Amino acid sequence: MSNFQREAYAMINIENLRLPIEGKEILKGIDLHLRPGDTYGLLGPNGAGKSTTIFALLGLRAFGSGRISVLGGNPADDAVFIRRSVGVMPEKAGFYDWMIAPDYLKWYGGLYDFAPTKQDVAKMLEKVGLGAEAHRPIGTYSRGMKQRLAVARALISRPKLLILDEPTNGLDPKGRREIHDLLVEFASDGKAGVLLCTHLLDDVDRLCNRIGIIDNGRTRLEGSLGDLLAEQGGGQRYRLRLESAPDTTNLPAGVAIAGREGGWWYVQVQAAPSGGPSTLWHELWRRDWKILEIRSEASSLEELYMSHTGQDRPHAQEAVL
């Protein structure tokens, strides 16, 4: 990769990261490149090395060799800067159960020299759907409510980069949709970046413009989701439930109507826009498509995932786009 390309991946730039633990190589060659505006899906089976990669890029774990730069800094030297600029939602979020959410968020912001006002906190809790529950001790929250609070905690310091490990785990469909909406809103200015670590391919389909697939400590595949799916052939198919018949004469480039069944419209997307599928839904909303529900028909991503995971193949096809 040239220096010019490296600079373009200003948010996260990981090259050939290796990490031995107790004589065993846990990471054997991780590459990860995330630009401003990207929502990047980090995929891989259990034990592939996703969390270890995240720990390394946050400066929480020393690595053996390779190169990591996050927001232009080196996590090993700039841990404080990185923790202040990156919002993190870890897989297991710990809270003080006796605190109430507004006090907790104020206290948490203070840890990072960011003092959210009472209004900031109230607005954030509203955003994540906890406005009415703000008076209750966190210990009385359900798992889903704690997930929402974890998202609020990641967002409260207005970070430039958001790293989320399984953010929709344990959420009901409404909660999942609300978290999706928050992420779309966060990424919509084109300047922020999101690294989404998940096993839910449907979340990736909906939200991400770029993916990396890790298996057995190595990056097996990385690139634009639209390009990778297009290379597979056929693009991606979605089923949209619409309030009324849409105007099909003015479709965004690369989008075609593949059929209709009652209120459901099948839409074939040859190449998702660089801003990810959420940009496409915005485009359609702007064209007055009254979308009530979106379902990914495709198992194209699943096929892509399955064909790049499952076994250690040192000579297998590996591509970096």
Ligand SMILES: Nc1ncnc2c1ncn2[C@@H]1O[C@H](COP(=O)(O)OP(=O)(O)OP(=O)(O)O)[C@@H](O)[C@H]1O
């Ligand atoms: N401190 C440690 N000592 C020994 N092995 C470790 C340590 N931390 C992680 N590992 C091993 O490293 C590998 C990668 O773990 P990691 O948690 O990064 O995987 P993951 O992709 O996040 O998995 P999951 O999807 O299950 O969360 C696993 O085999 C794990 O057992």
